[in-house]
Amino acid sequence: MDRNRKQRQLLALPYVLWSIAFTVIPLLVIIRYAVTDKDGHFSVSNLLAFSTPVNAKAFLISLEIALICTVICVLLAYPLVMVVRRLRISRMTFMLFFLIMPMWMNFILRMLALQMILSNNGILNMIVTGLGFQPLALANTKAAVIIGVVYDYLPFMMLPIFNTISDIGEDVLEAASDLGASPLSVFFRVILPMSLPGLKSGITIVFVPSMTSFVIADILGGGKIQLIGNIIEQEFTRSTNWNLGSGLSAALMLFMLVGMSFTIKDDILPSHPVKDEEGEKKEAPGGEGISRRAVL
Amino acid sequence: MENIIELKNVTKRFEDDGSAAVKDFNLSVKRGEFVTFLGPSGCGKTTTLRMIAGFDTPTSGSILLDGRDITALPPNKRPINTVFQRYALFPHLNIYDNIAFGLKLKKIKEDEIRKKVTEVLEIVDLAGFEKRSTSTLSGGQQQRVAIARAIVNEPEVLLLDEPLGALDLKLRQVMQRELMRIKKEVNITFIYVTHDQGEALTMSDRIVVMNKGIIQQTGDPVSIYDEPQNAFVADFIGESNIIDGIMVRDRLVKIQGVDVPCVDTGFAENEAVDVVIRPEDLDIVEEGAGFIDGLVTEVIYEGAYYDIRVMAGDYEWHIQSNMSATPGKKAGLAILPDNIQIMHKPRSSDEEIIEKD
Numbered sequence: 001m002d003r004n005r006k007q008r009q010l011l012a013l014p015y016v017l018w019s020i021a022f023t024v025i026p027l028l029v030i031i032r033y034a035v036t037d038k039d040g041h042f043s044v045s046n047l048l049a050f051s052t053p054v055n056a057k058a059f060l061i062s063l064e065i066a067l068i069c070t071v072i073c074v075l076l077a078y079p080l081v082m083v084v085r086r087l088r089i090s091r092m093t094f095m096l097f098f099l100i101m102p103m104w105m106n107f108i109l110r111m112l113a114l115q116m117i118l119s120n121n122g123i124l125n126m127i128v129t130g131l132g133f134q135p136l137a138l139a140n141t142k143a144a145v146i147i148g149v150v151y152d153y154l155p156f157m158m159l160p161i162f163n164t165i166s167d168i169g170e171d172v173l174e175a176a177s178d179l180g181a182s183p184l185s186v187f188f189r190v191i192l193p194m195s196l197p198g199l200k201s202g203i204t205i206v207f208v209p210s211m212t213s214f215v216i217a218d219i220l221g222g223g224k225i226q227l228i229g230n231i232i233e234q235e236f237t238r239s240t241n242w243n244l245g246s247g248l249s250a251a252l253m254l255f256m257l258v259g260m261s262f263t264i265k266d267d268i269l270p271s272h273p274v275k276d277e278e279g280e281k282k283e284a285p286g287g288e289g290i291s292r293r294a295v296l
Numbered sequence: 297m298e299n300i301i302e303l304k305n306v307t308k309r310f311e312d313d314g315s316a317a318v319k320d321f322n323l324s325v326k327r328g329e330f331v332t333f334l335g336p337s338g339c340g341k342t343t344t345l346r347m348i349a350g351f352d353t354p355t356s357g358s359i360l361l362d363g364r365d366i367t368a369l370p371p372n373k374r375p376i377n378t379v380f381q382r383y384a385l386f387p388h389l390n391i392y393d394n395i396a397f398g399l400k401l402k403k404i405k406e407d408e409i410r411k412k413v414t415e416v417l418e419i420v421d422l423a424g425f426e427k428r429s430t431s432t433l434s435g436g437q438q439q440r441v442a443i444a445r446a447i448v449n450e451p452e453v454l455l456l457d458e459p460l461g462a463l464d465l466k467l468r469q470v471m472q473r474e475l476m477r478i479k480k481e482v483n484i485t486f487i488y489v490t491h492d493q494g495e496a497l498t499m500s501d502r503i504v505v506m507n508k509g510i511i512q513q514t515g516d517p518v519s520i521y522d523e524p525q526n527a528f529v530a531d532f533i534g535e536s537n538i539i540d541g542i543m544v545r546d547r548l549v550k551i552q553g554v555d556v557p558c559v560d561t562g563f564a565e566n567e568a569v570d571v572v573i574r575p576e577d578l579d580i581v582e583e584g585a586g587f588i589d590g591l592v593t594e595v596i597y598e599g600a601y602y603d604i605r606v607m608a609g610d611y612e613w614h615i616q617s618n619m620s621a622t623p624g625k626k627a628g629l630a631i632l633p634d635n636i637q638i639m640h641k642p643r644s645s646d647e648e649i650i651e652k653d
């Protein structure tokens with residue numbers, strides 16, 4: 001048994017090396033840069049730079065966009081997943097169509113295509129004016145960035161939700177409707193609560209990167225939408241102030257860690273709060289048939 | 297007693313041109329009755345039950361509840377509840393909330409719900425289990441939660457689809473008695489599905505024997521067992537010797553070339569028939585003392601009786617007797633005329649159906 005465990009630990013070695021090389025070490029480097037100034041002396045000013053007006057504003061816009069995008073993704077993912085389930089599409093087909101096929105097209109290309117579709121005389125406005133409406137001014141707006149982020153991250157919201165929902169047995173849903181639940185109640189009382197683990201991972205997967213997706217903001221926001229990701233990127237590329245960029249990065253990471261710890265804590269605590277203590281203490285009464293009949 | 301459920305010419309085809317899973321099904325269930333659908337796998341038991349529950353809609357025919365046509369009513373609008381074979385409990389809810397599910401949807405007051413759940417938990421012998429999660433329960437306990445979750449709603453009819461199928465033999469027998477007790481206590485109409493004939497004979501007021509989507513025979517357990525109406529029922533319910541015979545005249549049948557007295561009348565002279573004889577009705581006697589002789593091929597001691605096979609001509613007879621025999625020796629078979637069942641041959645070989653009168 002012991003040898004077995006050793007073997008398994010050995011198998012994990014490549015993964016451990018990989019994550020040390022590409023996650024742990026870079027992280028340490030970032031932290032080192034974050035807590036020092038240009039001359040290599042210890043300093044927290046890079047971390048505190050998070051609260052300067054420009055950075056704070058970028059952070060708030062990022063937060064706003066990430067929140068809106070996450071909510072839109074959730075609202076779109078559920079109906080789509082329900083349709084996918086109804087169509088009895090297999091997990092493989094689902095992954096192929098929603099995750100793998102979009103990746104065959106380069107991300108930048110997809111974003112540039114979207115930029116052209118949304119541009120003032122793009123396809124979208126051709127359709128809109130063709131239908132007799134006023135043209136939309138989406139180009140280089142927050143809305144365009146939101147559309148881009150949703151377009152890019154929706155599959156990552158759908159996949160974990162799809163996974164939990166496709167695990168729900170048809171008989172469980174039938175049981176719910178058999179007990180009197182309308183299709184809407186079946187969704188809110190069974191499907192939604194049973195898919196919460198998937199929803200949580202979907203939110204984590206979508207929220208974090210959509211806060212920092214500076215490329216989408218660059219292309220679809222036309223440089224007018226400054227996300228915290230854009231500022232960090234500029235510190236590294238243009239101002240070459242690696243210390244400040246790392247400091248902002250580390251502060252952002254800290255923020256997300258705190259945010260995530262709430263969802264994780266949720267998983268550890270019992271998900272069914274005890275209603276009251278009465279039932280716990282009560283002794284099981286012995287065989288007694290009169291009151292039983294009264295109720296049924 | 298009035299009819300609570302009526303099925304009228306119900307037919308179900310899953311594909312437009314496919315064969316019928318349930319064919320021209322007619323049945324009336326009386327209020328408070330315990331009716332069992334019994335038949336081999338794939339004979340349409342579940343399909344029939346699902347149509348009563350509302351999960352499937354009949355291709356043609358109608359379903360009445362209390363005289364009201366409910367054929368098109370969705371399951372959540374029917375005062376009918378189901379106990380599923382694989383329990384189908386809600387894994388995200390504890391036992392209390394599982395059982396309270398239906399009551400909460402009916403917007404019943406919280407303290408009323410609490411009272412009902414507590415009482416039904418007593419009925420199914422799970423008092424004090426309110427806060428347990430479903431995954432911590434044994435199969436038998438989960439099954440009892442599934443039953444409690446259904447009966448707490450006081451449905452007009454309770455449907456049970458092989459509810460004991462996943463349990464081991466011992467627990468199954470305990471749960472059979474348990475179910476019969478619960479049935480008495482709550483006095484709800486039960487429609488029960490099983491392919492286990494012993495279970496059907498033990499529990500039911502009335503048994504509906506099905507094969508290939510068609511009702512073969514309907515009757516109380518004793519009449520189903522003692523007077524099977526065709527070879528299929530005889531074969532399916534208990535073990536039987538089923539052998540070709542010719543009805544020489546009233547009260548005389550030719551089996552394997554030997555004329556044997558029986559009590560059946562009303563067949564055409566020299567009509568080809570199925571002769572059904574239960575293994576426990578045959579006796580092992582001295583060679584030449586019975587209606588036929590054969591070679592004893594196998595004797596197995598079963599505790600309560602000997603299970604004996606005797607080869608006579610090209611048919612191997614199956615006998616259950618408290619008299620033993622010696623393998624390799626010749627022996628005779630004896631039968632009382634009363635215990636011979638004569639049946640019409642099915643009209644066509646693929647439709648083992650017989651008219652009920």
Ligand SMILES: Nc1ncnc2c1ncn2[C@@H]1O[C@H](COP(=O)(O)OP(=O)(O)OP(=O)(O)O)[C@@H](O)[C@H]1O
Binds near residue numbers: 311336344
């Ligand atoms: N959803 C479906 N689509 C197509 N055919 C079906 C469907 N459900 C059942 N059938 C067919 O209908 C017939 C009857 O099935 P049913 O499930 O009612 O049998 P059953 O008597 O309950 O059998 P078992 O004892 O194995 O549960 C079978 O031939 C089955 O293949």
Ligand SMILES: [Mg+2]
Binds near residue numbers: 341342343
């Ligand atoms: Mg079935």
